[in-house]
Amino acid sequence: MSGRRVVITGMEVLAPGGVGVKNFWELLSGGRTATRRITFFDPSPFRSQVAAEIDFDPEMHGLRPQEVRRMDRAAQFAVVAARGAVADSGIELDSYDPFRVGVTIGSAVGATTGLDQEYRIVSDGGRLELVDHEYAVPHLYEYLVPSSFTAEVARTVGARGPSTVVSTGCTSGLDSVGHAVELIREGSVDVMIAGATDAPISPITMACFDAIKATTPRHDEPERASRPFDGTRNGFVLGEGAAVFVLEELESAAARGAHVYAEIAGYATRSNAYHMTGLRPDGAEMAEAIRVALDEARMPGDQIDYINAHGSGTKQNDRHETAAFKRSLGDHAYRTPVSSIKSMVGHSLGAIGAIEIAASALAMENNTVPPTANLHTPDPECDLDYVPLEARDQLTDAVLTVGSGFGGFQSAMVLARPDRRVA
Structure with missing residues (x-):
C-alpha cells in the first residue's frame, strides 16, 4: 500500500x-x-x-x-x-x-x-x-x-x-x-x-x-x-x-487549494460471527476494529477528542459499544465526550454511517460536539460522558466514529486534521 x-x-x-x-x-x-x-x-x-x-x-x-x-x-x-x-x-x-x-x-x-x-x-x-x-x-x-x-x-x-x-x-x-x-x-x-x-x-x-x-x-x-x-x-x-x-x-x-474538512486517517471493520441481531456484551469486535483503525492512523487512543457513537437507542447496542469504548480506549474513554446523532435524525440504516462521518467532520470544522438529545435519565450501565441535550464547544482535532450492523458487522473510522496526524 x-x-x-x-x-x-x-x-x-x-x-x-x-x-x-x-x-x-x-x-x-x-x-x-x-x-x-x-x-x-x-x-x-x-x-x-x-x-x-x-x-x-x-x-x-x-x-x-x-x-x-x-x-x-x-x-x-x-x-x-x-x-x-x-x-x-x-x-x-x-x-x-x-x-x-x-x-x-x-x-x-x-x-x-x-x-x-x-x-x-x-x-x-x-x-x-x-x-x-x-x-x-x-x-x-x-x-x-x-x-x-x-x-x-x-x-x-x-x-x-x-x-x-x-x-x-x-x-x-x-x-x-x-x-x-x-x-x-x-x-x-x-x-x-x-x-x-x-x-x-x-x-x-x-x-x-x-x-x-x-x-x-x-x-x-x-x-x-x-x-x-x-x-x-x-x-x-x-x-x-x-x-x-x-x-x-x-x-x-x-x-489545487481545496478546502479540507478532514483526513480519513484510519478505518477497520470486523465481524462477531455470533448472531444475526444479537451482540456480545463485552464489545470485543468493535474494540478490535477501533484498535486497528487507531493503529492505521498512527494515533494513540488518548488523542481522540470526541466519539461519534452508533447509539441506536437499543439497550444491547448502547451497552455493547460503551463496553467497546472502555475496552479500546481504557481510562481515556471516561474523559472523552460521546454522542449519538440518531437521537435527532433517526437511524437511516445503511446511510447513517456516511451521515455520521459528515457529522464528525463538521464537529471538527466547528469545534463543537453535537449532543445526545432526549437523554434525561442515564442508564447506570452506560456511564460515559454522552453530552446530554446541548452541544458543547470543544477543540476537536480527532474523532472516532463507529457503526454496528445486523449480521455482526462492526466498523470504526478515525478522522483527524491533517496537521494533527504524524504521516
Whole structure:
C-alpha cells in the first residue's frame, strides 16, 4: 500500500430536518430532533409509528421529471448528494482521467420504497395473487438491483473507474467510504465519490422491525422517541437520508487549494460471527476494529477528542459499544465526550454511517460536539460522558466514529486534521 493520505474536500448531506450541510449542522448543533409520526403512509397498523422523514422535492433539487420517474427515492438522494458534494469541493472532474475517478455507494436495503410501492400497484393493493406486470414502472429492474445507485452516480459525475455498491447492513456507509479510501491509497484511483443512501420508511420495513421489536413503540411524543443511552429507551427510530463525499489525495487537494474538512486517517471493520441481531456484551469486535483503525492512523487512543457513537437507542447496542469504548480506549474513554446523532435524525440504516462521518467532520470544522438529545435519565450501565441535550464547544482535532450492523458487522473510522496526524 502506498503512503497516500486521503482527505474529504467536498460533502453534501440529505437528512431529516433539512437538505444540505448547513441545515444538517444547524439541527445537530441546536440539539433539535426531526422525528415525527409517519406521514408517508397510514402507520396505525404498526407497533412503531414514528420515523425521521425528509421533506424532499426532487425537482426542486434539480432532478428532471424523467429522472424522478426512473429512480427510486434512495437513488434520487444519492444523485442529489453527489452533485452537491462535487460542487462543494470545487473539483473539476473533466480535468481528470475518468478511468481514475470511481464511485462507491453504501445501502442496506436498496430500493425498498420503490419495490414496496410497485408491488402494491401490480398486485392491486395485494388483492391479486397473480400480479399484472403491465402496471409496473418501466424501470422496475433498476429498483431490484442496488447497483443502479452507483450507476446513477457514476453517470452523473462522469466517473468511469471502479464503481461499487457496499451493502453491510447498518455499517454500509462507513464501509463504503472506507473502501473508497483504500482504492485511493493503493493508487487505483485519484478521486472517489463515496457515501451512502437509504430510504427505508415503508410498510414492509416497519413490519420487519416490528416483528423483532427493534423500533420504538413510543408514539405520544414522536420528537422524544429516540433516546440513545437513556434508561427509558425502548428501540430505535427509523430514518432516511444520504451523505456523499469527494475524497482525494492530500497533496493533490493542497495543490489545487481545496478546502479540507478532514483526513480519513484510519478505518477497520470486523465481524462477531455470533448472531444475526444479537451482540456480545463485552464489545470485543468493535474494540478490535477501533484498535486497528487507531493503529492505521498512527494515533494513540488518548488523542481522540470526541466519539461519534452508533447509539441506536437499543439497550444491547448502547451497552455493547460503551463496553467497546472502555475496552479500546481504557481510562481515556471516561474523559472523552460521546454522542449519538440518531437521537435527532433517526437511524437511516445503511446511510447513517456516511451521515455520521459528515457529522464528525463538521464537529471538527466547528469545534463543537453535537449532543445526545432526549437523554434525561442515564442508564447506570452506560456511564460515559454522552453530552446530554446541548452541544458543547470543544477543540476537536480527532474523532472516532463507529457503526454496528445486523449480521455482526462492526466498523470504526478515525478522522483527524491533517496537521494533527504524524504521516
